[in-house]
Amino acid sequence: xxxxxxxxxxxxxxxxxxxxxxxxxxxxxxxxxxxxxxxxxxxxxxxxxxxxxxxxxxxxxxxxxxxxxxxxxxxxxxxxxxxxxxxxxxxxxxxxxxxxxxxxxxxxxxxxxxxxxxxxxxxxxxxxxxxxxxxxxxxx
Amino acid sequence: xxxxxxxxxxxxxxxxxxxxxxxxxxxxxxxxxxxxxxxxxxxxxxxxxxxxxxxxxxxxxxxxxxxxxxxxxxxxxxxxxxxxxxxxxxxxxxxxxxxxxxxxxxxxxxxxxxxxxxx
Numbered sequence: 001x002x003x004x005x006x007x008x009x010x011x012x013x014x015x016x017x018x019x020x021x022x023x024x025x026x027x028x029x030x031x032x033x034x035x036x037x038x039x040x041x042x043x044x045x046x047x048x049x050x051x052x053x054x055x056x057x058x059x060x061x062x063x064x065x066x067x068x069x070x071x072x073x074x075x076x077x078x079x080x081x082x083x084x085x086x087x088x089x090x091x092x093x094x095x096x097x098x099x100x101x102x103x104x105x106x107x108x109x110x111x112x113x114x115x116x117x118x119x120x121x122x123x124x125x126x127x128x129x130x131x132x133x134x135x136x137x138x139x140x
Numbered sequence: 141x142x143x144x145x146x147x148x149x150x151x152x153x154x155x156x157x158x159x160x161x162x163x164x165x166x167x168x169x170x171x172x173x174x175x176x177x178x179x180x181x182x183x184x185x186x187x188x189x190x191x192x193x194x195x196x197x198x199x200x201x202x203x204x205x206x207x208x209x210x211x212x213x214x215x216x217x218x219x220x221x222x223x224x225x226x227x228x229x230x231x232x233x234x235x236x237x238x239x240x241x242x243x244x245x246x247x248x249x250x251x252x253x254x255x256x257x258x259x
Contacts, residue, residue, distance in 0.1 A: 005164045042156040043191045054206050055191030077186045083210040
């Protein structure tokens with residue numbers, strides 16, 4: 001099967017490793033009913049339909065550090081630290097802030113850590129995440 | 141307390157996850173692209189595996205996970221599309237732990253901390 005990449009994806013700018021994040025700004029996010037259906041089907045979720053699964057946290061976090069751009073090619077997720085403060089907002093809306101907090105080379109690979117904070121729409125903390133991402137040496 | 145979930149994650153699941161996460165990396169979606177890679181096969185999205193882990197935790201320990209719980213994850217090996225993934229939650233000596241395996245290997249190292257909230 002060949003990947004079916006939607007046309008809009010091809011028009012997105014590609015982020016560079018060093019500029020992942022939201023530049024320190026809080027940006028709104030919203031989970032759509034279609035997103036919920038996709039999530040439930042892919043994960044086999046059997047949780048109550050009244051609540052949104054906590055598993056949306058790392059999804060929304062990733063979208064936050066990409067900030068509407070494509071991932072720099074060649075990067076992989078090496079580790080994740082995930083701390084919950086409150087259930088994922090039932091209305092699917094909230095705010096996210098993401099920033100690169102560490103950028104270094106190790107064993108010929110470029111490694112960064114991206115810190116993401118998520119809140120509900122009123123600003124109450126939902127979760128904190130730290131993604132460790134790795135690229136081949138010389139990644140832009 | 142114990143729970144085991146077994147899922148075979150196929151290409152249909154990868155396409156759902158791609159649309160959800162806006163991640164169209166061919167390593168997850170394109171069999172042709174991956175045929176000559178060291179894996180020889182597309183690999184499952186890491187956050188999809190974590191979402192399934194979170195589902196198990198939310199179902200079994202509820203607010204001990206969503207209110208103050210934390211997880212540290214290291215990805216140490218691939219999970220190939222169409223392989224069986226097992227997520228197992230167990231308790232020993234008062235400590236709750238979770239692990240995932242696929243085809244007899246452990247692709248994730250998971251360190252779980254739960255809060256003292258009642259489920």
